Amino acid sequence: MGRVQELPDDDTWITDHRRTIGARIRAERERQKLTQEQVILAGRIDRVTIWRVETGEDVKLSTLMKIARVLDVPLADLVR
Template sequence: MPHLPADDAWLLHERRAIGDRIRVRRLQDNRTQESVFLAAGVSRSAYQQIESGAADVRITTLLRIAHVLGVHVSDLLRG
């Protein structure tokens, strides 16, 4: 089985796209990062890394963020 580098270009692109969709939805709701990460039970630094696409996100965390933003998790995953 081939070994894949942790930060393939496509993977980074997809993480950034998810973060962008989270940011767009948050801004559409006129919410601050703080209001979202507190309601989702995520640390400030973790949330900032998720929005910037710098970190892998657990599905549980993504589900919590989607719930706080009032969207289905699939809306954050699909472009």
């Protein structure tokens, strides 16, 4: 039987992971020489949402899926 991993006492690990995801998205966008505006238009997301994603705020999974598709990268690569 597998071992169950217990969560830490606080949720700072979640915030840290969201920031890492946001940094990966920003880095991939910049690597492709895309502006936030281009991702906003192609993904049909609003300006505040892309800012929230790239700064590690809490966002919907569907938003991450849209961004991954616009960037043409597997979602798993962004959230690993």
